Amino acid sequence: MELEEKKPRVLLLGSVDFAHDAWKSLNQLVEVVKPAAENRPEFIEECHRGTFDGIQVAYRDFHSLRVTGLIDQELVDVLPCSLRFIASCGAGYDQLDIDACSARNPPILVSNTPTAVDDATADVNMFLILGALRNFNTGMHALREGKWIGQPAPPLGHDPRGKTLGILGMGGIGRNLKTKAEAFGMKVIYHNRQKLSDELARGAQYVTFDELLSTSDVISLNLPLNKNTRHIISKAEFAKMKDGVVVVNTARGAVMDEAALVEALDSGKVFSAGLDVFEHEPEIHPGLIQNRNVLLVPHMGTWTIETLTAMETWAIDNVTLAVTKGKLKSPVPEQAKLQ
Numbered sequence: 001m002e003l004e005e006k007k008p009r010v011l012l013l014g015s016v017d018f019a020h021d022a023w024k025s026l027n028q029l030v031e032v033v034k035p036a037a038e039n040r041p042e043f044i045e046e047c048h049r050g051t052f053d054g055i056q057v058a059y060r061d062f063h064s065l066r067v068t069g070l071i072d073q074e075l076v077d078v079l080p081c082s083l084r085f086i087a088s089c090g091a092g093y094d095q096l097d098i099d100a101c102s103a104r105n106p107p108i109l110v111s112n113t114p115t116a117v118d119d120a121t122a123d124v125n126m127f128l129i130l131g132a133l134r135n136f137n138t139g140m141h142a143l144r145e146g147k148w149i150g151q152p153a154p155p156l157g158h159d160p161r162g163k164t165l166g167i168l169g170m171g172g173i174g175r176n177l178k179t180k181a182e183a184f185g186m187k188v189i190y191h192n193r194q195k196l197s198d199e200l201a202r203g204a205q206y207v208t209f210d211e212l213l214s215t216s217d218v219i220s221l222n223l224p225l226n227k228n229t230r231h232i233i234s235k236a237e238f239a240k241m242k243d244g245v246v247v248v249n250t251a252r253g254a255v256m257d258e259a260a261l262v263e264a265l266d267s268g269k270v271f272s273a274g275l276d277v278f279e280h281e282p283e284i285h286p287g288l289i290q291n292r293n294v295l296l297v298p299h300m301g302t303w304t305i306e307t308l309t310a311m312e313t314w315a316i317d318n319v320t321l322a323v324t325k326g327k328l329k330s331p332v333p334e335q336a337k338l339q
């Protein structure tokens with residue numbers, strides 16, 4: 001009698017809701033294991049019990065945070081020793097402590113889904129820029145209260161044409177946004193840790209951080225959240241900005257000190273803001289809720305069928321490659337040398 005070869009097991013943290021074909025193909029190769037846990041203590045308990053022992057690859061999404069909490073040192077210490085790869089579905093990977101994953105012996109290698117998110121996130125970014133510049137939120141809010149444009153009428157907005165857009169962190173989303181903003185007549189400047197090649201910058205002017213703060217009419221935050229970027233925009237940075245600046249964030253809430261933003265909005269230093277992300281999601285600073293000049297979206301940057309399908313497919317590709325070849329398609333940059 002032939003013994004059936006055992007399929008590798010893959011730990012599913014979260015769910016796959018859109019990429020049905022890719023998921024079906026993967027399921028022919030692997031056995032999927034789902035935690036029974038509904039919260040972090042239960043998940044840690046399952047790890048201790050050895051439920052996931054022998055598993056080498058995990059797929060996780062943003063919402064699995066509700067069950068596991070952050071993939072931090074505490075979790076890295078209890079995840080099975082066999083675990084070698086985490087394919088994270090999302091561009092941002094601030095929910096994982098990459099240093100802790102790298103320090104394990106052997107390391108846990110992490111991948112994200114860059115580029116898949118660029119178009120949809122840049123679309124929301126542009127929507128927020130237009131909405132905040134034009135002060136649409138005030139009018140939209142008044143309308144729903146049965147007050148037409150509102151009494152007193154909201155201050156007039158500004159056209160994007162001719163305005164300088166400062167992109168802080170011009171990666172994939174920032175570069176996509178640049179193209180869209182230029183179609184609306186905006187001039188784009190940017191600041192990154194390192195100047196981009198001419199091919200990538202495509203005419204956007206490289207400026208220092210301080211120059212970006214002091215010369216932009218609209219500042220867009222498009223940089224990843226990590227220990228170097230947490231609160232990169234705070235009180236001192238607001239003070240350097242132009243009076244009446246517009247601030248937009250589709251990156252992560254904590255790259256900006258939310259309390260400092262509220263203060264800058266209240267003082268009029270910041271004319272308006274457009275936010276898709278918040279420092280303590282799903283909680284939102286009451287000063288942002290109360291301020292009609294702030295256009296708020298509940299983290300919907302990638303909230304489209306097409307983009308979520310592309311992100312899941314990308315993350316599944318990472319799982320497939322990890323299972324079949326022992327490597328990842330898109331390792332996070334911090335671990336590029338560990339592959």
Ligand SMILES: O=CC(=O)O
Pocket residue numbers: 089090091092093117301302
């Ligand atoms: O916020 C969404 C992502 O990081 O992909």
